[in-house]
Amino acid sequence: MAQEPILSLRGVSKKFGAVSALTDIELDINPGEVVALVGDNGAGKSTLIKVLAGVHQPTSGVIRYEGREVSMESPAAAMRLGIATVYQDLALCENLDVVANLFLGHELSPYALDEEAMEARSWTLLQELAARIPSVREPIASLSGGQRQTVAIARSLITNPRIIMLDEPTAALGVAQTAEVLNLIERVRDKGLGVIMISHNMEDVRAVADRIVVLRLGRNNGVFDRSTSHQDLVAAITGATDNAVTRRMEKLQ
Ligand SMILES: Nc1ncnc2c1ncn2[C@@H]1O[C@H](COP(=O)(O)OP(=O)(O)O)[C@@H](O)[C@H]1O
Ligand SMILES: [Mg+2]
Numbered sequence: 001m002a003q004e005p006i007l008s009l010r011g012v013s014k015k016f017g018a019v020s021a022l023t024d025i026e027l028d029i030n031p032g033e034v035v036a037l038v039g040d041n042g043a044g045k046s047t048l049i050k051v052l053a054g055v056h057q058p059t060s061g062v063i064r065y066e067g068r069e070v071s072m073e074s075p076a077a078a079m080r081l082g083i084a085t086v087y088q089d090l091a092l093c094e095n096l097d098v099v100a101n102l103f104l105g106h107e108l109s110p111y112a113l114d115e116e117a118m119e120a121r122s123w124t125l126l127q128e129l130a131a132r133i134p135s136v137r138e139p140i141a142s143l144s145g146g147q148r149q150t151v152a153i154a155r156s157l158i159t160n161p162r163i164i165m166l167d168e169p170t171a172a173l174g175v176a177q178t179a180e181v182l183n184l185i186e187r188v189r190d191k192g193l194g195v196i197m198i199s200h201n202m203e204d205v206r207a208v209a210d211r212i213v214v215l216r217l218g219r220n221n222g223v224f225d226r227s228t229s230h231q232d233l234v235a236a237i238t239g240a241t242d243n244a245v246t247r248r249m250e251k252l253q
Pocket of ligand 2: 045047
Protein backbone atom coordinates (compact mmCIF):
# COMPACT_ATOMS: atom_id res chain seq x y z
CA MET A 1 0.00 0.00 0.00
CA ALA A 2 1.45 3.34 -1.03
CA GLN A 3 1.74 5.74 1.83
CA GLU A 4 3.31 9.14 2.00
CA PRO A 5 6.50 9.24 4.04
CA ILE A 6 6.31 11.56 7.03
CA LEU A 7 9.84 12.69 6.48
CA SER A 8 12.02 12.49 3.43
CA LEU A 9 15.58 13.55 2.82
CA ARG A 10 17.04 14.07 -0.62
CA GLY A 11 20.72 14.71 -1.20
CA VAL A 12 21.24 16.00 2.32
CA SER A 13 24.86 16.92 3.08
CA LYS A 14 26.48 18.56 6.07
CA LYS A 15 29.99 19.94 6.21
CA PHE A 16 31.82 21.25 9.23
CA GLY A 17 34.52 23.34 7.57
CA ALA A 18 36.51 20.86 5.49
CA VAL A 19 34.94 17.82 7.20
CA SER A 20 32.09 16.15 5.31
CA ALA A 21 29.98 14.70 8.13
CA LEU A 22 27.11 13.74 5.79
CA THR A 23 27.14 13.34 2.02
CA ASP A 24 24.05 12.94 -0.20
CA ILE A 25 21.81 11.24 2.33
CA GLU A 26 18.54 9.87 0.91
CA LEU A 27 16.09 8.63 3.51
CA ASP A 28 12.34 8.20 3.90
CA ILE A 29 10.63 7.64 7.23
CA ASN A 30 7.12 6.17 6.95
CA PRO A 31 4.34 6.15 9.53
CA GLY A 32 4.47 3.11 11.80
CA GLU A 33 8.03 2.01 11.16
CA VAL A 34 11.23 1.80 13.12
CA VAL A 35 14.32 2.78 11.17
CA ALA A 36 17.61 1.90 12.84
CA LEU A 37 20.58 4.09 12.06
CA VAL A 38 23.82 2.20 12.50
CA GLY A 39 27.46 2.90 11.75
CA ASP A 40 30.90 3.15 13.25
CA ASN A 41 32.00 6.07 15.41
CA GLY A 42 32.22 9.17 13.25
CA ALA A 43 29.89 7.71 10.57
CA GLY A 44 27.52 10.68 10.86
CA LYS A 45 24.66 9.26 12.92
CA SER A 46 24.53 12.04 15.51
CA THR A 47 24.95 14.69 12.84
CA LEU A 48 21.99 13.29 10.91
CA ILE A 49 19.82 13.29 14.04
CA LYS A 50 20.91 16.85 14.82
CA VAL A 51 20.09 18.02 11.30
CA LEU A 52 16.58 16.57 11.70
CA ALA A 53 16.28 18.02 15.21
CA GLY A 54 17.08 21.55 14.05
CA VAL A 55 20.39 21.65 15.92
CA HIS A 56 22.48 21.77 12.72
CA GLN A 57 21.49 23.22 9.36
CA PRO A 58 22.28 21.06 6.31
CA THR A 59 24.87 22.47 3.91
CA SER A 60 22.77 21.28 0.95
CA GLY A 61 19.85 19.03 0.10
CA VAL A 62 16.13 19.01 0.70
CA ILE A 63 14.13 17.88 3.74
CA ARG A 64 10.38 17.34 3.31
CA TYR A 65 7.91 16.89 6.12
CA GLU A 66 4.48 15.58 5.05
CA GLY A 67 5.50 16.35 1.49
CA ARG A 68 6.34 19.97 2.15
CA GLU A 69 9.90 21.30 1.95
CA VAL A 70 10.95 22.53 5.39
CA SER A 71 13.90 24.09 7.10
CA MET A 72 14.32 23.61 10.82
CA GLU A 73 16.11 26.66 12.10
CA SER A 74 16.05 25.58 15.73
CA PRO A 75 15.18 22.61 17.94
CA ALA A 76 11.93 24.41 18.79
CA ALA A 77 11.07 24.62 15.08
CA ALA A 78 11.65 20.88 14.61
CA MET A 79 9.52 20.12 17.66
CA ARG A 80 6.70 22.38 16.43
CA LEU A 81 6.75 20.53 13.15
CA GLY A 82 6.38 17.17 14.92
CA ILE A 83 9.92 15.82 15.24
CA ALA A 84 10.92 14.94 18.80
CA THR A 85 14.34 13.81 20.00
CA VAL A 86 15.49 11.81 23.02
CA TYR A 87 19.23 12.30 23.39
CA GLN A 88 21.47 9.84 25.16
CA ASP A 89 21.76 12.24 28.04
CA LEU A 90 18.09 12.06 28.93
CA ALA A 91 18.13 15.46 30.65
CA LEU A 92 15.67 14.45 33.35
CA CYS A 93 15.51 16.32 36.64
CA GLU A 94 16.46 13.85 39.36
CA ASN A 95 14.67 15.58 42.22
CA LEU A 96 11.39 16.16 40.36
CA ASP A 97 8.67 13.55 39.98
CA VAL A 98 7.53 11.86 36.76
CA VAL A 99 4.68 14.33 36.13
CA ALA A 100 6.95 17.36 36.48
CA ASN A 101 9.50 15.78 34.14
CA LEU A 102 6.90 14.86 31.53
CA PHE A 103 5.75 18.47 31.34
CA LEU A 104 9.12 20.12 31.76
CA GLY A 105 9.63 22.60 28.92
CA HIS A 106 6.02 22.24 27.77
CA GLU A 107 4.62 25.08 29.82
CA LEU A 108 2.39 26.08 26.94
CA SER A 109 0.59 22.75 26.99
CA PRO A 110 -3.11 23.10 27.86
CA TYR A 111 -2.53 20.89 30.92
CA ALA A 112 0.56 22.57 32.23
CA LEU A 113 -0.96 24.85 34.81
CA ASP A 114 -3.34 22.27 36.20
CA GLU A 115 -1.62 19.70 38.47
CA GLU A 116 -4.55 17.30 38.42
CA ALA A 117 -4.85 17.41 34.64
CA MET A 118 -1.11 16.90 34.25
CA GLU A 119 -1.20 13.91 36.58
CA ALA A 120 -4.15 12.38 34.72
CA ARG A 121 -2.50 12.98 31.34
CA SER A 122 0.72 11.41 32.66
CA TRP A 123 -1.13 8.26 33.72
CA THR A 124 -2.94 7.99 30.40
CA LEU A 125 0.25 8.42 28.44
CA LEU A 126 2.16 5.85 30.49
CA GLN A 127 -0.76 3.42 30.34
CA GLU A 128 -0.94 3.76 26.57
CA LEU A 129 2.71 2.81 26.51
CA ALA A 130 2.10 0.02 29.06
CA ALA A 131 4.99 1.56 30.96
CA ARG A 132 5.99 -0.03 34.24
CA ILE A 133 6.16 3.04 36.44
CA PRO A 134 4.77 2.44 39.94
CA SER A 135 3.70 6.03 40.53
CA VAL A 136 3.83 9.25 38.56
CA ARG A 137 4.62 11.00 41.85
CA GLU A 138 7.87 9.03 42.14
CA PRO A 139 11.00 11.21 41.87
CA ILE A 140 13.22 10.31 38.90
CA ALA A 141 16.06 9.56 41.33
CA SER A 142 14.23 6.44 42.53
CA LEU A 143 13.60 4.99 39.04
CA SER A 144 15.64 2.35 37.20
CA GLY A 145 17.52 3.11 33.97
CA GLY A 146 14.76 1.52 31.90
CA GLN A 147 12.07 3.52 33.69
CA ARG A 148 14.04 6.73 33.09
CA GLN A 149 14.31 5.95 29.39
CA THR A 150 10.56 5.29 29.44
CA VAL A 151 9.88 8.68 31.04
CA ALA A 152 12.17 10.40 28.52
CA ILE A 153 10.34 8.73 25.61
CA ALA A 154 6.94 9.54 27.13
CA ARG A 155 8.03 13.14 27.58
CA SER A 156 8.92 13.39 23.90
CA LEU A 157 5.35 12.25 23.09
CA ILE A 158 3.68 15.06 25.08
CA THR A 159 3.69 17.34 22.03
CA ASN A 160 2.12 14.62 19.81
CA PRO A 161 5.01 14.33 17.35
CA ARG A 162 4.83 12.13 14.24
CA ILE A 163 8.54 11.29 14.37
CA ILE A 164 10.64 10.42 17.39
CA MET A 165 14.39 10.02 17.27
CA LEU A 166 16.16 7.99 19.94
CA ASP A 167 19.93 8.14 20.42
CA GLU A 168 21.18 4.83 21.87
CA PRO A 169 18.04 4.16 23.96
CA THR A 170 19.36 0.86 25.35
CA ALA A 171 23.07 1.63 25.72
CA ALA A 172 23.00 1.99 29.50
CA LEU A 173 20.54 -0.83 30.20
CA GLY A 174 20.68 -4.45 31.31
CA VAL A 175 18.89 -7.30 29.53
CA ALA A 176 15.44 -7.04 31.18
CA GLN A 177 15.27 -3.26 30.94
CA THR A 178 16.44 -3.36 27.35
CA ALA A 179 13.56 -5.71 26.53
CA GLU A 180 11.16 -3.31 28.25
CA VAL A 181 12.41 -0.34 26.25
CA LEU A 182 12.31 -2.29 22.97
CA ASN A 183 8.67 -3.19 23.73
CA LEU A 184 7.98 0.46 24.36
CA ILE A 185 9.53 1.40 21.01
CA GLU A 186 7.24 -1.13 19.31
CA ARG A 187 4.23 0.41 21.02
CA VAL A 188 5.23 3.89 19.84
CA ARG A 189 5.61 2.50 16.34
CA ASP A 190 2.18 0.85 16.59
CA LYS A 191 0.67 4.26 17.40
CA GLY A 192 1.70 5.14 13.83
CA LEU A 193 4.77 7.21 14.59
CA GLY A 194 7.98 6.99 12.63
CA VAL A 195 10.83 6.02 14.93
CA ILE A 196 14.50 6.65 14.15
CA MET A 197 16.78 4.78 16.50
CA ILE A 198 20.56 5.01 16.69
CA SER A 199 22.09 1.89 18.19
CA HIS A 200 25.40 0.09 18.44
CA ASN A 201 23.67 -3.08 19.51
CA MET A 202 22.90 -5.23 16.45
CA GLU A 203 20.77 -7.60 18.53
CA ASP A 204 18.49 -4.73 19.60
CA VAL A 205 18.42 -3.37 16.08
CA ARG A 206 17.44 -6.71 14.60
CA ALA A 207 14.78 -7.15 17.29
CA VAL A 208 12.80 -3.98 16.46
CA ALA A 209 13.92 -2.36 13.22
CA ASP A 210 11.74 -2.53 10.13
CA ARG A 211 14.68 -1.14 8.15
CA ILE A 212 18.34 -0.82 9.02
CA VAL A 213 20.19 2.09 7.42
CA VAL A 214 23.96 1.86 7.53
CA LEU A 215 26.02 5.03 7.49
CA ARG A 216 29.69 4.87 6.69
CA LEU A 217 31.97 7.89 6.45
CA GLY A 218 28.88 10.11 6.18
CA ARG A 219 27.32 8.18 3.30
CA ASN A 220 24.51 5.67 3.11
CA ASN A 221 26.24 2.30 2.80
CA GLY A 222 23.16 0.12 2.42
CA VAL A 223 19.62 -0.48 3.59
CA PHE A 224 18.83 -3.84 5.15
CA ASP A 225 15.97 -5.69 6.78
CA ARG A 226 16.07 -7.30 10.19
CA SER A 227 16.71 -10.76 8.82
CA THR A 228 20.17 -9.60 7.74
CA SER A 229 22.90 -11.50 9.55
CA HIS A 230 25.07 -9.83 12.14
CA GLN A 231 28.05 -10.57 9.89
CA ASP A 232 26.53 -8.83 6.86
CA LEU A 233 25.61 -5.77 8.93
CA VAL A 234 29.09 -5.54 10.38
CA ALA A 235 30.54 -5.87 6.89
CA ALA A 236 28.45 -2.92 5.67
CA ILE A 237 29.36 -0.89 8.75
CA THR A 238 33.08 -1.53 8.39
CA GLY A 239 33.10 -1.34 4.60
CA ALA A 240 34.05 -4.93 3.83
CA THR A 241 32.64 -5.60 0.36
CA ASP A 242 31.74 -9.23 0.44
CA ASN A 243 29.39 -10.63 -2.17
CA ALA A 244 26.62 -11.48 0.25
CA VAL A 245 26.38 -7.85 1.29
CA THR A 246 26.39 -6.56 -2.25
CA ARG A 247 23.68 -9.03 -3.29
CA ARG A 248 21.46 -8.13 -0.36
CA MET A 249 21.90 -4.41 -0.93
CA GLU A 250 20.94 -4.80 -4.58
CA LYS A 251 17.86 -6.75 -3.58
CA LEU A 252 16.67 -4.13 -1.13
CA GLN A 253 17.42 -0.90 -2.93
N1 LIG B 1 30.24 20.15 15.61
C1 LIG B 1 31.15 19.55 14.83
N2 LIG B 1 32.22 20.24 14.34
C2 LIG B 1 33.12 19.63 13.55
N3 LIG B 1 33.06 18.35 13.17
C3 LIG B 1 32.05 17.61 13.64
C4 LIG B 1 31.04 18.17 14.49
N4 LIG B 1 30.14 17.19 14.79
C5 LIG B 1 30.57 16.09 14.15
N5 LIG B 1 31.70 16.33 13.45
C6 LIG B 1 32.44 15.36 12.62
O1 LIG B 1 31.50 14.79 11.73
C7 LIG B 1 31.74 13.39 11.56
C8 LIG B 1 30.49 12.61 11.97
O2 LIG B 1 30.35 12.69 13.40
P1 LIG B 1 29.08 12.14 14.19
O3 LIG B 1 27.85 12.57 13.48
O4 LIG B 1 29.23 12.53 15.60
O5 LIG B 1 29.27 10.57 14.03
P2 LIG B 1 28.60 9.38 14.87
O6 LIG B 1 27.49 9.93 15.69
O7 LIG B 1 28.14 8.40 13.83
O8 LIG B 1 29.69 8.80 15.72
C9 LIG B 1 32.97 13.08 12.38
O9 LIG B 1 34.08 13.16 11.52
C10 LIG B 1 32.99 14.18 13.41
O10 LIG B 1 34.30 14.44 13.83
MG1 LIG C 1 27.29 9.97 17.79
